[in-house]
Amino acid sequence: xxxxxxxxxxxxxxxSRVRRRVLERYYREAEGYLADCLHASPGQTAQEAVADxxxxxxxxxxxxxxxxxxxxxxQQMLTACMSLLVPGAIRxxxxxxxxxxxxxxxxxxxxxxxxxxxxxxxAGDEDTQRKPxxxxxxxxxxxxPTFCEAxxxxxGDQGKRTAMAYLMSMTRLIRSGCIGHVPEILDGDxxxxxxxxxxxxxxxxxLLRVYKQLALP
Numbered sequence: 001x002x003x004x005x006x007x008x009x010x011x012x013x014x015x016s017r018v019r020r021r022v023l024e025r026y027y028r029e030a031e032g033y034l035a036d037c038l039h040a041s042p043g044q045t046a047q048e049a050v051a052d053x054x055x056x057x058x059x060x061x062x063x064x065x066x067x068x069x070x071x072x073x074x075q076q077m078l079t080a081c082m083s084l085l086v087p088g089a090i091r092x093x094x095x096x097x098x099x100x101x102x103x104x105x106x107x108x109x110x111x112x113x114x115x116x117x118x119x120x121x122x123a124g125d126e127d128t129q130r131k132p133x134x135x136x137x138x139x140x141x142x143x144x145p146t147f148c149e150a151x152x153x154x155x156g157d158q159g160k161r162t163a164m165a166y167l168m169s170m171t172r173l174i175r176s177g178c179i180g181h182v183p184e185i186l187d188g189d190x191x192x193x194x195x196x197x198x199x200x201x202x203x204x205x206x207l208l209r210v211y212k213q214l215a216l217p
Contacts (some may be wrong), residue, residue, distance in 0.1 A: 022067045026051055026059075032076030034059035034068075039100065054102060054117075055094035057084055057143050063150040074154045081147060088170040089139035090147055091188040093118050104132045112136065120189030122196065137188035138195075141173065141203035145210035152214055164214045170207055182207060 025046055026034040035051035036058060059077055062068045068077070084091040101114035111132045112119060119133035145167060152163040170182065173194065177183055181199035186192045 019067055019069065021046075022062060023070075023073075025049070026062075027068075027073065028053060031055075031080065032073075033080035034062055034077065050100065052098070052100040052102075054098050054100070055080060055084065055096070056092060057081055057090045057140075057147065060143065060146045060150045063153060064146055071154065074150070078147070078151055078154060084139075085144075085147070085166075086139045086186060086188065086190075086192045088144060088173045089141045089186045089192070090144045091137055091139045092134070093136045093188075095120065095137065095188070102136070104136070118188070121187050122185060123187075133188075134185075139186040139188050139192060141170065141182050141184065141186070141200065142206050144170065145206040149210045149213060160214055164211075167207070167210060167214060 022034070025038060028035055028051060031053065033055055036054045036056045038046055038049035038051055040046070040049035060081060063074050063077060068074055081090070083094055095118040097116045102112070102117040103114050104111045104117070106128055111128055117136050119129075119137040122130055122133045122138045124130060148163040148167040151166065152160050155162070173182055173186075174180060177194040178198035182203035183194040183198055184196035184200040184203065186194055
């Protein structure tokens with residue numbers, strides 16, 4: 001929570017300004033979600049920048065950190081992010097074309113289709129195949145509990161059971177692979193194989209943190 005006042009620092013004013021700017025600069029009303037970033041040339045201001053249309057899960061933090069407080073917009077964002085879900089994880093990019101091209105180059109050569117950058121399999125050469133997939137379709141466990149947390153925040157007590165049901169899809173990961181642990185990442189494509197680090201602390205700690213929130217009466 002933002003403190004009401006602090007010597008010489010207008011926290012509430014700054015918080016309000018951030019919320020206004022996030023809506024003005026990042027909210028894509030037609031799609032119902034937040035842009036991942038703004039694209040600007042050197043010397044251009046944020047007001048002149050172009051908001052991309054890549055659908056990514058990072059926007060969930062705008063809900064949990066209360067940068068977005070409009071209930072309708074929050075619900076739209078959650079609905080959009082549902083297309084990123086896989087059992088126990090959330091994909092880093094939606095499997096669909098983008099209007100603003102995403103270029104990933106290696107030694108000057110493109111590694112992905114800029115107009116449809118999704119990469120659903122984390123396999124092959126590290127520099128030319130796995131790294132491009134890492135943030136462009138690979139599903140992550142550590143941010144998945146944030147989706148559940150955001151759902152409970154937006155839908156209140158009635159949404160807690162749904163959020164917990166989503167969160168408990170992570171039990172399939174704990175019961176397979178490195179038993180008793182949460183893996184780092186999964187393939188974005190079915191059957192969503194566990195890949196990367198077999199036991200990742202941040203995935204486990206986020207699961208526990210949000211579980212404790214949702215389990216409270």
